[in-house]
Amino acid sequence: MRLLITGGAGFIGSAFVRMTLNEHPEDSVVVLDKLTYAGNLANLEAVAHDPRYRLVRGDICDATLVGTLAGEVDVIVNFAAESHVDRSLEAPGHFIQTDVFGTYVLLEAARGAGHRRFLQVSTDEVYGEVRSGRSLESAPMRPRSPYSASKAGGEMLVAAYRASFGLPAIVTRGCNTYGPHQYPEKIIPLFITNAIDGLPLPIYGDGGALRDYLHVEDHCRGIDLALRHGRPGEDYNLGTGNEVSGVDVADMVLRLLGLPESLKQFVTDRPGHDRRYAVDSTKLGALGWVPKIDLPNGMEETVRWYRDHEQWWRPLKSGEFWEFYRRNYRPLSTGAASS
Ligand code: NAD
Numbered sequence: 001m002r003l004l005i006t007g008g009a010g011f012i013g014s015a016f017v018r019m020t021l022n023e024h025p026e027d028s029v030v031v032l033d034k035l036t037y038a039g040n041l042a043n044l045e046a047v048a049h050d051p052r053y054r055l056v057r058g059d060i061c062d063a064t065l066v067g068t069l070a071g072e073v074d075v076i077v078n079f080a081a082e083s084h085v086d087r088s089l090e091a092p093g094h095f096i097q098t099d100v101f102g103t104y105v106l107l108e109a110a111r112g113a114g115h116r117r118f119l120q121v122s123t124d125e126v127y128g129e130v131r132s133g134r135s136l137e138s139a140p141m142r143p144r145s146p147y148s149a150s151k152a153g154g155e156m157l158v159a160a161y162r163a164s165f166g167l168p169a170i171v172t173r174g175c176n177t178y179g180p181h182q183y184p185e186k187i188i189p190l191f192i193t194n195a196i197d198g199l200p201l202p203i204y205g206d207g208g209a210l211r212d213y214l215h216v217e218d219h220c221r222g223i224d225l226a227l228r229h230g231r232p233g234e235d236y237n238l239g240t241g242n243e244v245s246g247v248d249v250a251d252m253v254l255r256l257l258g259l260p261e262s263l264k265q266f267v268t269d270r271p272g273h274d275r276r277y278a279v280d281s282t283k284l285g286a287l288g289w290v291p292k293i294d295l296p297n298g299m300e301e302t303v304r305w306y307r308d309h310e311q312w313w314r315p316l317k318s319g320e321f322w323e324f325y326r327r328n329y330r331p332l333s334t335g336a337a338s339s
């Protein structure tokens with residue numbers, strides 16, 4: 001299979017590129033990535049010299065470029081997105097452009113090229129807040145942040161291309177993902193890297209919002225399974241069933257690094273903060289998907305990775321990162337968050 005992997009220089013996309021080239025010797029990969037602040041070629045160093053891999057720096061919204069690349073591959077796997085909820089509250093337009101319009105451009109190119117598969121990487125956040133129970137794939141989308149609304153918008157276009165043009169598209173809806181190479185703005189890598197530097201871990205609100213954390217390798221295995229053995233026209237949830245709060249994440253990180261509880265800092269809550277996400281993954285389970293890495297082991301490995309790879313994340317935590325940080329975080333007691 002020849003794959004066009006968009007967003008392949010990001011966190012999950014790069015893990016998927018590495019996994020595909022490792023586990024499928026016959027496959028070749030073209031990565032299309034705009035290299036935004038979240039894209040990082042260091043994530044692809046392991047495959048940089050593989051003759052089956054090619055990098056194209058470009059925008060999924062560029063219809064001419066995407067049309068040309070679609071003609072050179074069998075399938076598009078779309079990871080490209082603006083992906084951080086807090087940034088979507090500050091600048092929703094970027095999210096609508098990439099996550100909605102960009103998805104349309106890719107769908108149109110796949111249709112034009114007559115592809116027999118399209119995989120849209122989506123998120124459990126499209127279901128919105130789930131107060132009780134677990135979302136099945138048939139549950140309605142009720143997104144509440146500009147990020148989740150943009151991802152839901154991309155999904156709506158996928159649904160339209162299935163129904164109107166018969167495009168054989170598959171959607172995966174993964175839960176919160178963690179592991180090596182994650183840009184240090186999401187909670188787990190932010191808390192680990194802050195803790196390593198002795199900085200406070202900013203916990204939103206009462207720290208009780210619940211998320212399900214999935215290791216990036218398990219997430220990629222699930223996407224690979226859905227791509228190769230899923231049924232076109234179907235959506236697949238990916239979750240582990242765990243429910244972990246912001247306080248739990250801080251406690252785990254501090255314990256693993258042997259640091260004091262006093263580094264926990266409660267900050268003003270995120271506007272519209274979804275209290276809980278929870279999905280039912282029985283459907284992908286029926287195809288044989290089982291997450292292999294549990295959170296205690298995955299967290300230990302991830303903390304070790306960030307400790308051993310300061311050269312990877314330190315350059316990212318500078319300049320624009322701290323400007324965003326200062327705008328975003330408001331400690332409950334004093335003024336702006338310190339850096
Ligand atoms: P990321 O922010 O680490 O990476 C996104 C990548 O997309 C970057 O390399 C960036 O340069 C690229 N990109 C952004 N805009 C682009 C554009 N217009 N054209 C081309 N490339 C562009 O994101 P991630 O965490 O790896 O997430 C990947 C996908 O998985 C996203 O679609 C996201 O919605 C979804 N997802 C993420 C999680 C999570 O917890 N991280 C969970 C479920 C689903």
Ligand code: TYD
Nearest residue numbers: 085176185186187188202203204209211246
């Ligand atoms: P995040 O990693 O941003 O993922 P998402 O919002 O897409 O689920 O946040 C995960 C949870 O952690 C969420 O409940 C918000 C909380 N959180 C904090 O308490 N502090 C932080 O600095 C961040 C980034 C998140």
